[in-house]
Amino acid sequence: MPINQQILLDNRPQGEAVASNFKLVSAETPALADDQVLVRHHYLSLDPYMRGRMNESKSYAASQPLGEVMIGGTVGEVVESRNAKYAVGDKVVGMGGWQEYSVVDANAPGALRKVDTTHVPLSHYLGAVGMPGVTAWYGLVKIIAPKEGDTVVVSAATGAVGSAFAALAKARGCRVVGIAGGADKCKYATEELGFDACIDYKVHGDVKAMAKALKEACPNGIDGYFENVGGWIMDAVMLRMNAFSRIALCGMIAGYDGAPLPMSNPALILINRMKIEGFIVSEHMEVWPDALKELGTLVGTGKLRPRETIAQGIAAAPEAFLGLLKGKNFGKQLVKLI
Amino acid sequence: MPINQQILLDNRPQGEAVASNFKLVSAETPALADDQVLVRHHYLSLDPYMRGRMNESKSYAASQPLGEVMIGGTVGEVVESRNAKYAVGDKVVGMGGWQEYSVVDANAPGALRKVDTTHVPLSHYLGAVGMPGVTAWYGLVKIIAPKEGDTVVVSAATGAVGSAFAALAKARGCRVVGIAGGADKCKYATEELGFDACIDYKVHGDVKAMAKALKEACPNGIDGYFENVGGWIMDAVMLRMNAFSRIALCGMIAGYDGAPLPMSNPALILINRMKIEGFIVSEHMEVWPDALKELGTLVGTGKLRPRETIAQGIAAAPEAFLGLLKGKNFGKQLVKLI
Known part of the structure; x- marks a missing residue:
């Protein structure tokens, strides 16, 4: 089983978020159950909404639980599959979190989405076409x-x-x-x-x-x-x-x-x-197909050329995230995991 | 010609509005031109929006000009008419202002509206049904x-x-x-x-x-x-x-x-x-017919029994208005002019 490096929320911010709110751990990826797939993440998306999840206070979404992997959008490749709809090598978008691999119940609605990288680079599915x-x-x-x-x-x-x-x-x-x-x-x-x-x-x-x-x-x-x-x-x-x-x-x-x-x-x-x-x-999933179609066309035709700031390796995610909150990124902030 | 007592805006408030911002004057009502009617006001409506008009600063509506009759909604009775559509005795709603009489170009769109006082008391056309x-x-x-x-x-x-x-x-x-x-x-x-x-x-x-x-x-x-x-x-x-x-x-x-x-x-x-x-x-005149119909029915059937606070005589209007701004009124604030 591959070793999976993960970032957990260790404690909640008192005021400004700091690097010590996070904790890096390693674990073996578990064996797959029926219908599950193992995704190796190529990129993790860092987004401002994550700061809200770090608080305990009432927000529009559940708080990020302490001691669990930080939530986050990811793109990657299926490296093992026990689900007939997903083959090894499929490129997928999901909510894999701040880690190198995720095990996904691929039949759950909205859990994974296959994407086509012919005209749109994989990372853009976390940004302009995501x-x-x-x-x-x-x-x-x-x-x-x-x-x-x-x-x-x-x-x-x-x-x-x-x-x-x-x-x-x-x-x-x-x-x-x-x-x-x-x-x-x-x-x-x-x-x-x-x-x-x-x-x-x-x-x-x-x-x-x-x-x-x-x-x-x-x-x-x-x-x-x-x-x-x-x-x-x-x-x-x-x-x-x-x-x-x-x-x-x-x-x-x-x-x-x-x-x-x-x-x-x-x-x-x-x-x-x-x-x-x-x-x-x-909360408006009904618009996603129309929106993604237009955005994919804008990227594919070069009318939208989004810039990315890419941190390397999962261990770099906390600092990159704190920089994002201060406007240090230039374009979409990603973490490259391969 | 009847003598018409009027309240003008004399000067603009510095902070809180005060009685000395207003000035009471008297003038003869002018002779009517073609299509005009003379309305004797029974009630003047006092409303919070008038406070905004007293300021010079940019607001959603033009400022109330200094030295002119304060704007305001009125209900009354046609007492003289040179307009074929209006007869002496008609009950009408208009924007006659803070005065006892107004001369109205009755063909101007929205200038006057005839109302039926069979089931709805005239004053309510300035409140619940207005x-x-x-x-x-x-x-x-x-x-x-x-x-x-x-x-x-x-x-x-x-x-x-x-x-x-x-x-x-x-x-x-x-x-x-x-x-x-x-x-x-x-x-x-x-x-x-x-x-x-x-x-x-x-x-x-x-x-x-x-x-x-x-x-x-x-x-x-x-x-x-x-x-x-x-x-x-x-x-x-x-x-x-x-x-x-x-x-x-x-x-x-x-x-x-x-x-x-x-x-x-x-x-x-x-x-x-x-x-x-x-x-x-x-700015939403298109809804008025539906709204007035429902409101008239609610009043006519006793499901809406609005309360009124009534000041007597045009000279009492400034104090009644200042009281309204401080919540001293109880229900719709009116000034009775007959």
Whole structure:
């Protein structure tokens, strides 16, 4: 049996998450039961939502149990199978967690999905053609629902969600403005990802400066906002939102550490007759086929060329994850496991 | 020509609105031009939105110009007509403003509406069967969209909007919980207006106490909230909102004086996948016929028996309005002008 290195949640963060919240262990992979398959993971996805799971407090999902393998999306290859529908060599996407191998009851609904790597690299099924891409799709298509010519804004613009959002919004004839941290990311957003403009929040570092920069970048105001961050950036965006504008709320990174994160002026929701809607993409499985089809085509035709930041080896996952929470990644954060 | 007493906006509030912001003047009513009618007002409606119009700052509507008659809804009787569609004696609803008479270009769309006082007293066309009633209807039916058995909550429960909201929600099989200030109002809400429970915010005077009271009054959590107030009461309600719950945002009285009014924990919108939507009922004229029909039937059959607080004479309007902003009214605030 292969040795499987795993990362467990050892203890819960007190405020900011730290490396010592995690623990690396090794175990032999168990023998397979009927219908199970053994998947060797090629990549682990690191995503902001994982920070929420580390807390004990009530959240939209169950807490990550202590002493168990951290949850996480994975892509890999079937290396052993006792399931007639899966053959050794099949490429699959699943929720294998922070470990090198996983044993999967492959008949459970949604447990595994076979993917085709002819036109789409395997790793992209964790990003642009996976959960982050569908997240962007749902927020844009189902909540913001832009019409041609609308101006839409996304925070964390060069991340996996933001880059997919830009390609999807450009395909719908929108003006797309990003917010990102640093000149490199902003340059990449406009030169490679198709953003019409990108604002550096490190340069425009408070509500007033950001609102001014948004006014210049969005001369017709903002019709839709995809919120990945929360806090003062959202306050600034709200000052530039048009009447009947929409905010899709899918992440509030700034709040995961437990610090208070108020919205300064919710009266703007009334003044501008806005709609704000929170969502979790895993609760909308009905849109995944349409979304993945469009995203796969955008990647396959080169219209969406997502960038990846790749850490090497499972032991590197905690530091890479903590860096992600601080915006140190550039594009989709992955851990390569082979 | 009759003498018309009028209240003008004389100067804008610095913070809290005060009586000296207004000015009482008298003028002869002018001679009518073709198609015009002269309406003698029986009642003037006082509503929280007027406070927003008194400010110069950007709001959803144009500011009330200085030196002009304060805007406001009125019901009255045609006393002179040069319009073939209106006869002396017709009862009409319009936006006559804070004055005893108005000259109306009766052919302008939406300027006047004839009403039938057989089953519905004239004053109720400014309340339950008027703008406040339709406001409750839109928020409940179009935004909260409850299903039978849902728990819905409304602040300012005994006001014109809140009382209509209760009747409409009970007709849809909801559990309806109100929030109001004082034991008298809460007793009235449960005994006369059909609320299943009503929480006194003067007794439960902070977020923690209010959240606890809501937990008791809403054992299955809150599915829909109609927000008339904003501030700490909204913070408390948000702590008890269920997954996929909806907030209809139609007033933020607490914020009109310009004091900061943050939302403490907007991350709850994401955690509970909530929808928050601001609206102004005058932008949804398409729903008025259906809404007024249902509201008229509820009043005509005695299922909605709205209470009114009536000030006497146009000179009493400013003080009555300032009292309304502080919750001193009990039910729909009117000024009787005859």
